[in-house]
Amino acid sequence: MFLKKKPMWGKKTKLKSSYDVVIIGGGLHSLATAYFLAKEHGITDIAIIEKNYIGFGGAGRNTAIVRANQRTQYNVPLYKEALDLWPVLTKDLDYNLMFNNCGNLNLMHSEAAMKAARMTIATAQFHGVESHLIDAKEAKELVPALNISEDITFPIHGAMFHPPGGVVRHDAVVWGLARGAAQKGVEIHQQTEALGIGTKNGKVTSVTTSQGVINTKQVLISAGGYSAALIYDMLGIKLPISVLTIQAMVTQPLKPVLDHVVSSGAYHCYANQTLKGEIATGAHMDPWPNYTTLNTAHYIKHQAEALSEFLPCLRGVRFMRIWGGLADMTPDMAPIMEGNNHVEGFFMDCGWGYFGFKSCSAVGKYMAEYMATDNCPDMLKPFALSRYQEHKLMGETAALVNYSPDN
């Protein structure tokens, strides 16, 4: 099927023997970086190398939630810019990304959680991101389906309400960016696996793929959950990453009941209603590294229990589809982005866990600037790998749900 059909983003081209830039992985971060390299920096001799098909990874499996209410002063501005970019990209790409800024409601189930929410809200407000603390009654007014009674496992004390967040159609972002990049000359090579990176005197010289060797001076690995294994395999660089499988599912379609994204750390559960009417919900991770991308009965049961407690009108509703994908988790729940450090010309963008969708627009812009100028933009400086050695881990673990094999 990949050989005969014409891809929606343009003509299929033959892999050349050299490119200015090679990008490994056909996910959101790769596509966005290539798009901005071409658009903002005039670098168009780029090959995106994708083992399967674009959107095979987290790009096509995520639950499409976007928001900018992270915990630390380093993360909030990056996510804020990413959030602000959706309407801009919709216009520039001439592709409806279906940004629905329905707002996120993050439930708090104890006074301690309310205090933590106050800190997170203060950070958001300081950076000009709208976010408020509301009590249980106000939460019920926003989402009448919520159960605010005392007799559930984790009674709702209040919520962090973040109106500018919401959902963006994730497949549209993949297709829109692919078309936008291809129109500017970027080549996307599906069914092509990157096998190794060639170096000489500490500089990148080539990328070996299943379709032949490509000469290049710059390579970016942004292959979602596969990045850490590839980076160790190809260059022997170890990363503070654990790769877990994250699960999601949707119910049968219902009439409109939920017009916000609702999430709960205590219940380890979030949910929103898609435009088709399904309740899309996730996202448990079994806390041991694995690349299975399979669901577990254990979690499907948990999900049903959690949803029917805080959204009791969903009792008896059936799950229709279930799936899983990879989440590359770091100990401080923040990503790793850097370049020219271990090997000249080698860049990495990984550790995006379950937040690599909402960030991809801004990250593409800044990674492109980094690669085009060889200077790390200020926005990305805090995300260097060296922070772990310097004991400068970010405080993102204090926000929302933290899943890692370390806790």
Place this chain on the structure above:
Amino acid sequence: MALTITCPICGKRNGYEFKFGGEEKGPRPEEKDLTPEAWCDYVHMNKCVAGVQQEWWFHKDGCGSWFPIYRDTTTNLEQEDQKATNQEGKNDEQV
């Protein structure tokens, strides 16, 4: 996919009884002359093998033992033959 783990004392049990304890990284580095780099490597850094790796587990809801096993991270299945792709000089001395 669900996981079962063989505890050396309790035998084969449901994986949710256990806590993952990290990739096998050799002995803890000596305190003397320890550099931030070596410590960071030991504490944080992983190889993230997509294949068989040697790793530690803790039987938290059982006998409380800590023990290493070999597991294929692509299938969640324990491996009997103990060939790990994350071992230097793999398979040479392991029986």
